[in-house]
Each structure stands twice: as C-alpha cells, then as structure tokens.
Amino acid sequence: MSSFNLVQIVPSLDSGGVERGTVDVANFLAEKKIQNFIITSGGKMIKELDKNFTHVHQLPVATKNFFSYPLIARKINQFIKANNINIAHVRSRGPAWMINLMSKNNIKTIATFHNVYGGNSYLKKIYNKGLSKMDHLVAISEYVRETIIKKYNLNPNNISVINRGIDTEYFNKLLDDGIRDNIINTHQIDTAKKIILFPARVTSWKGQLEFIDVIKKIDTQNILVLFAGDTKNESYTKLVRDKIKQNSLEGVCKILGRVNQDEMRSLYEIADLSVSFPLRAEGFGRTVSESLYSKTPVLAFDYGGVKNQLANLNEIFKAKHQDYQALPKKIEKLLSLSDDQKKEALEGVQSFIESNFSKINMVNQYLKLYESTKS
8 A cells, every 4th residue: 555645737738848757657557556636637648548557537727717726625625635645746837836735734746847838927826836845846957947947036946857758668669660651651651761750749949930930941852841740739730831832942841730649759750850840949959859769860959958868968969059150061961870870879879878768667666756745
C-alpha cells in the first residue's frame, strides 16, 4: 500500500506536454498498483488511463472565470476529504489558485512550472505566481528553474528540476512499416529528396512564417519541407499557406496538419533534418530530444529548455536565437553530411537522452518526490 494518496489537477486532458506528463505519471503509478486521482474538465486522453488504479473526477477546472474559483475550490476540497487525499499536485495556474482558495491544513501541495509564462503586467505576474504558493515546486527544465527564481523572486531550495521526458521505450520498439508507407503515400512525400521536418503546431510563436523566408535563400531543387503539427489556428495556418504560394514554394513545402504519435515517429525516421525555431523560449521542447533519439540531426535555437537538451552535444546542432542570416548555410551543411559524418555527430546522443530526458527518469523522480513530501 502506498504511503501517499495523490490527486493531480490539470485543466484538460486533450493534448500537449502538460497533459502528457499528467498521464505518464498516472499510468506509472497504476503500473505499480498505486491508486491515484485526477481532477480535470475532461479530454480524449482520459481513455489512455488505467481505470482500475487511476480515477478521474470531472470539474470545470479549465475555466478562466476567476469568480467561479471559490465554488470549484470548495468542490475540490470536498473531493480531497472524501477520498483521504494527502498530496495535491497542480499543473496549471488556474487550478493552483483554486487550491490557494481552500484549506490546505491536511494536505501537501506540489506545483509544476511547465514554462516561465509570459506577461509583465502586475495582474499577470500575480496570476502566474499563484503556482509558487505550494509547499514544493517542480520546474521541467533547468532553464525554467533559473527563470522563475528571478522572475518571481522564489526560494531556490524549494524548487526541484524534473526534466520532461520522452518515451524512449516506445522509440526503441519496432514501428510497423505500413504506418510509414501510409503517411508517405497519403501526403505524396518524395523520399528521394532531402527532407526537412518542422514538427510543431502551426501557430505564430513557433516560427513557421520566418522559416519560409529562410527556405527562400536555399537551393530548393532537391528539398522538401514538412510542417507537421496541429492547424487549429486557422488564421495563422492561412498566412503560412499564402506565403508558401506567394513564394512559389508549393512543391517544396507541405502542411501535413496534426499527426499521431506513430506518424510523427515515421516522419522523424524519414527526415534528413528536424528543426526547432520558436520565437520565444520553450520550457522544454520535446521534439528536439525525440528527433535526436530517432538519430535524426537537429538544428535548433540554442536557448530556453532546448539549450539544456543540446548541452555537451555537437555544435553543429545549435543556432543562435533568431539569427536567420546564418540558418541557410547551417541547414545546407547538415543536409550535406555523409552517413559517417552523421553517425559521428550523433555519437552518444541516445545515451545522453536516456540519462537525462527519458520518461522513465521523469516518473521515477516524481514518485520519489511524492514519497518524500507526503503529509
């Protein structure tokens, strides 16, 4: 029997890094036959959870209506008492404020900072800092830890770094060739060309528009660029489509839209280069480690959580933030690597990721944290 009784509180379980971390931890505890709870507003990832050991309670914790927080806080408090929960782990700012509005006498509280969060107005900073009012804090990268200490004037001794983790076990399993063939045929991907993968949801801060300007400066005769990621931001997606058309790059750039995990893994494997050029620093930047673990060279802005992943790796993978002038030559150099040069550049990368940025590392560290902070 476990020494702790945990509830994770997350706005929704639809998609994203926050949600993936929540599910990974819950399923790890379930594998160990540890009963645990999740409070969320809902989402399709609920079906990934072990129903025997992870119990989902739906409340409108995704709401941005601050006036409804006291009522939701009361319901959370009732649920915690009814289920003898002694650790509440919040993974978002709204739920953190709900916890702050209830009595915390009989529970220990943990909050994960999944990013540093934007906004410099007084009210925004107050809202963001709600996460810091827990008994213990977790940062998903060293970058996040360093930044929140300065930004919110936090006690460094109260913050642990538990790096986001990629599922290395999944990446080590054989992938059905049919999945790879299907995505190639569906999107008419010419694998004879040098393929550049841009794995990110299509939204302004990820930098797709700026990357098209970079592609214009490269000889694109033998190059194919694949934008793989959610296209829910329809207005920005239209801007990207229009820019591709205006620059006569329809035969060079393809917007694939959202792809599932197996399809993304297939894309990593067929790509000659994977890129990450967000306009603002990411808390972690999972696609960098996923690409490298798939033995696909990466070119990424060397800042934020990505900097932690690129530390001690070959300089060829690193680019200065928003130095668009230097990118064309760097891309051409990476695409021209021979198989032997590629192998040499990637030497030791998989073991580095396994040691520092694997899912199994992440969930084990959370388990240790829960065991050490039980009330």
